[in-house]
Amino acid sequence: MRRIIILKRSLASLLAILVCIVTVNLAEANEIESISFLFPAPYAEATRDLVQQFNRENRGKIKLSVIRGPFATEAMSDLAISSLILGKAPFDGLLMDVTWLPKYAATGWVEPLESYFDQDDVNSLAVGAREGNSYENHLYRWPLVADMGLLYWRTDLMKEPPKTPEELILISKSLQKNNMVDWGYVWQGRQYEGLSCVYLEMIEGFGGYWFKTNDNKIGLDQAAGVEAASWLQSLIKEGVSPQAVTNFAEQEALQSFRAGDSAFMRNWPYAWAELQQADSSVRGKVGVTTMVANPGYSTATNGSWGLTVLSGSSHIDAAVKAIRFLTSDESQKQLFLKYGYTPTKQSIFDDPFLLKEAPIISELGRALKVTKPRPETPLYAQISDVLQRQLSGILTVEQTPGNGMVHATRNTEQILISAGEQR
């Protein structure tokens, strides 16, 4: 009796081992490549359908999963970096803000992609979308969504949007005087990256520049730099913008404009869809144009998001395939129509169907032509940080624009010097 039990047991374990071997072999025979990308939460949601479609088309070969990151850009960057500095990242690809690229490329965290995307691919991009994808002559990033600063205006309050900074103040003041709106212009004045974006549009708009990477020239303390800071300060001083704008990010500005409290707003293209929702007080009363500037200097800060493959990924081919799918014409159309994400391919801006169906695309295309990148250097985070600090000081009227910009320039020089010493 006992012997039979032992026999049975050894047979059973033998069978179990056999089953194991067979399944392992089977799995190897049709191995599915699992790849994962980390996306900020809004993009993860917007691409859910596309990801499903990709997985259907590649069933049995590639399984793409998108990890949903945080909402805020800075929180997203912190998450990505803290997983990267620990060594092997738990994902193959990353959806990356335009300003992160030099830093990631300099540390060797991203894979060069020029052998996967040729010149024809690059030529298919709209001119404004070709920027910010390369660092030191290597292509690292393929743009998923073009994003740029826009001026939103109320079509029910005026016939034409303002073109110059003075016009914006004049129109705002007269509307405020006639009690048509509480505030003229809402924007991003909080001490964070958004403030640098606002400022870049103004300093370029007054004919100046922030930082030239080729010869390390800093333009903050020159006439246009000070003028841009003074103009932003005067918006608050003269009551065109609420005092609270010094703590506004995109969300707060949108809240004010969406409630019909303001005549103008600076924001990214995503705001368009929000303003057209049923509970928006300004639905159907909103126009979009490029930021006010001295004639000929209109500028939109480039805030595009692009896909990168992380070094050390063992599925580069599959990841590139996924990138190609997510950035295809069809995908971009879908992202634009459903979520208002600005396309990166020129062909979509010329699509007669879209031009008729969603005329805003022509304005977006126009803004995309005047996009400017923020300084493309691995030290960008530091350089932007000192600028934000000084600007915030100027806006909360602790600091004169002239002094603040001199400080910002000196601090930027300091950063360059101490980086030079480390090199």
Added chain:
Amino acid sequence: MIFLLFLPSLLLLVVVFLLPLFRYSWLSFHADSVVTGLIAIPNGVANWVRLSLDQRYWQALGQTFRFAVVSVSFELILALSIALLLDQRWRGRNAVRAIALIPWALPTTVMALGWRWILNTPYGPIDRLTNLIGIGSLNILGEPGLAWLATVLADVWKTTPFAALILLAGLQTIPSDLYEALRLEGANSLSSLRRITLPLLRPYVLLALLFRLAQAFGVFDLIQVLTGGGPAGSTESVALYAYINALRFLDFGYSATIIISSFIFICFACLICWFLIKVLFTPQRSFLKKVS
């Protein structure tokens, strides 16, 4: 053999405390940043020289000290009154004890986000209130001085229960016959507070103080969520500055220098506190001596 008994805790201390401390001290004498390709290259005292000249560091350090001293003082005074109240016998005391713990039980990020919305101008309730009573909009989080006060307020609200809990535990160790003895001598409750409660509570006050001081000095999450260090850097703490240097600027060498220097400062601060408490609360003239 007794050595074996505390080996596990010793090991834990070495792993979570001593090792990082050594590693960061070592790193503070190296350049390790995005410029060096994240490779540590010895650079002598360059980081320390940079630190000593870094205005922003000294500003953050000053702000952190101010924050820690002001918020911990308020917390201890409030906590003592709350602890005394919760130590008395009255109906519903247990329920109140539980409720009083809620702020401390909330995750800091959650409560900081809550405060951010409460203090939001112009859509938060505080702004409504100040407009209603005719003060007008205060723009609390957009004004350097007010934003700093907001961080103190949020910290006091959040961590007073923690200090109160420690003090309450201390109050319950004081034998009640001491109070009775003093009452027989005809003393009022104020003098019993001064002569029995405070001297006997001393080790607990010290405990709460040191815990809170160390935490307040390392304040990070509250500020990161509530103000992000702004406006104009007026609420930036040392920990936030170290974090920004490491994770945003990828300058690990300098970040390590900031961390080690603030570690040294807080050691000094705690020593001074310990000494002060010892002097302030000496039980020489207290009733205890008479009894014993």
